Amino acid sequence: MxxxxxxxxxxxxxxxxxxxxxxxxxxxxxxxxxxxxxxxxxxxxxxxxxxxxxxxxxxxxxxxxxxxxxxxxxxxxxxxxxxxxxxxxxxxxxxxxxxxxxxxxxxxxxxxxxxxxxYANFLAHQDLEAPLVCLTVSGGHTTLLYIEEMGDYTIIGQTRDDAAGEAFDKVSRVLGLGYPGGPAVEKAAQTGNPNAFRFPKALHGELDFSFSGLKTAVINTFHNAGQKGEELNINDLAASFQESVVEVLTEKTMLAAEKKNAKNILLSGGVASNERLREVLTAACKDAHKTLYFPPKVLxxxxxxxxxxxxxxxxxxxxxxxxxxxxxxxxxx
Ligand SMILES: Nc1ncnc2c1ncn2[C@@H]1O[C@H](COP(=O)(O)OP(=O)(O)OP(=O)(O)O)[C@@H](O)[C@H]1O
Ligand SMILES: [Mg+2]
Incomplete structure (x- = not known):
């Protein structure tokens, strides 16, 4: 029954x-x-x-x-x-x-x-099997989990300051792109150049995250240009910021999967609906012969x-x- x-x-x-x-x-x-x-x-x-x-x-x-x-x-x-x-x-x-x-x-x-x-992933993918590495990226969390079996979670990496979604929201607010920030930044980034600005990426080679330095660098770039009266392309700034977040999330997720020898990788949380993140992580998984799962956007x-x-x-x-x-x-x- x-x-x-x-x-x-x-x-x-x-x-x-x-x-x-x-x-x-x-x-x-x-x-x-x-x-x-x-x-x-x-x-x-x-x-x-x-x-x-x-x-x-x-x-x-x-x-x-x-x-x-x-x-x-x-x-x-x-x-x-x-x-x-x-x-x-x-x-x-x-x-x-x-x-x-x-x-x-x-x-x-x-x-x-x-x-x-x-678990949103289990609604979409019936064949999911632990062990898994899961990247949860939302408004309040940025966490890498090792899931030995369902219900048994070990946190192997997390943010020391802002969550990824929070960084999207704060950057969006300063750039005047609106709320919620994730979808607004993603839309602006579509017509921007992701290589226009280079921003710092903290904690390279570790599984923990830090987004506050990146967020501040983007906001300072915006304000500095404003103070000097310089024209600044908001879409380029949005695209460069998004690219940095995506690069960091991808690098650490792949490092976690390698360390844990996990073949299957899950993506979850609001930021998982970001197309660029899905695209870059999918490519990285393909290269590493791993399988990436993510839920449909509504989930x-x-x-x-x-x-x-x-x-x-x-x-x-x-x-x-x-x-x-x-x-x-x-x-x-
Ligand atoms: N396309 C997108 N690109 C990037 N970020 C996005 C996108 N869509 C949504 N987000 C971000 O996802 C977050 C909302 O996700 P979610 O609803 O899972 O978070 P929350 O429930 O507020 O936080 P938590 O789940 O940690 O309690 C917001 O920060 C939003 O900006
Ligand atoms: Mg949530």
Missing amino acids: STLVLGIESSCDETAASVVRDGREVLSNIIATQIPWHKAYGGVVPEIASRKHLEFINPVIRKALDDAGVTLDDIGAVAVTYGPGLVGALLVGLSAAKALAYSRNLPLVGVNHIEGHI CTDNAAMIACAGFYRLKKGNIAKWDLNADPRLGL
């Missing part, structure tokens, strides 16, 4: 719900984005995020059930993100999930948001299908949450 898991995600600025069959088949995937409300501030405003989640959560869950053509009677478990993320935002999804699970006598499964990003950024998928595998292991499960803004893997 198959199991339908209702996934709920509200850790940042996306209110999402999804129904997934047996951790594999996405029956619905509803994402209500709050971008229009945060845009004016150039980033996510936590208080606005919590209030919007509260407004969106019930209609989003209802639509997820409707689109899947099911009712709560068909659901076998409720999986919800309980961290990491914004505490007020997390609490909205968590409270909704608890209320539904308790009233329907369903198992409640707590999911780590970052584990969710990794790279925040969504609840990935949470339902990760939740299904937790459920199978008997990993059911207690009713006092709390939001944990700094939850680690």
